[in-house]
Amino acid sequence: MEQTEGARRNPLSPGRILHTAVALADEGGIDSVSMRKLAQELGVVPMALYKHIANKDELLDGMIDVVVSEIDPPGAGLDWKTAVRQRILSARRALLCHTWASRVIESRTTPTPAVLAYMDSMIGMLLSGGLSVDLTHHVMHALGSRILGFSQELFTPSASVDPREAATAVRAMSGTYPHLAKVAARVDHDEGAVVGPGCDDQFEFEFALDLLLDGIEALRVRRWSSHSSQQAAP
Structure with missing residues (x-):
């Protein structure tokens, strides 16, 4: 059987597939999104998706368009x-x-x-x-x-660093990179930052x-x- 009873009541469409894929990515990250997992979430076999979405690249493009x-x-x-x-x-x-x-x-x-x-x-x-x-x-x-x-x-993202370890690191590099250390020592704290610790x-x-x-x-x-x-x- 290609679809579950629930899937037949709520038929597939590109929009439904893409919004479900976005929700999966929001929950588990983009690497968690696969055609197989998406089909499982929608209650259909994977081949049913390909009637609406040609391949993974088209899926990713569509997800961008949703955002x-x-x-x-x-x-x-x-x-x-x-x-x-x-x-x-x-x-x-x-x-x-x-x-x-x-x-x-x-x-x-x-x-x-x-x-x-x-x-x-x-x-x-x-x-x-x-x-x-x-x-x-x-x-x-x-x-x-x-x-x-x-x-x-x-600056690339880095894991959360203990403030005392960060202060020690700044002191250690101050002799070799004094200007970089001076700026690094003056930060406004945001633990989830992507531009650099603090x-x-x-x-x-x-x-x-x-x-x-x-x-x-x-x-x-x-x-x-x-x-x-x-x-x-x-």
Whole structure:
């Protein structure tokens, strides 16, 4: 028998499959999601899934699109900087609800339809805000993954460290790396941080985002272009 009685009452669809896969990833991480486990959760045999989802890559792409669909639409009646900031922070909230999603986004070689639509919408907001096509092109590079709510950090994630051990480590490296030690000793504590032990992830994300947006606004006001910048270079 291909389906259970419950599955027949609630037939398969791409949407149902993808939302179930997202729930599985939220519960056990992306590595816990397999076509077999997904079929078991849905009460069908694995082959039934392939009538709707061609393969694991298509499944992952669809899961990304589910997450991106949770990002708020552009705010109305706002200046470009406020509107872009709010939208990026909405994207960050979506990714914080699905902590596996940034890893999957980074693994994709081609943007999904929902990601492309989101990027197109963001570019439209920048252009409507008075940024030139040239400046907008460079802004998208500068924002990078931050436009989707996460950033690729200089420091890799590390396990929770005892504060006394951390202090000892800072003292030990102060002789060889005095400037690094000086900064490492001044932290705002956030035990779950991904940017480094003690860093406040949300603060660091918004701090960098605001630096970028303020700088972009200054360039917009100056009517900056990469062409004129290159001509002025020595």
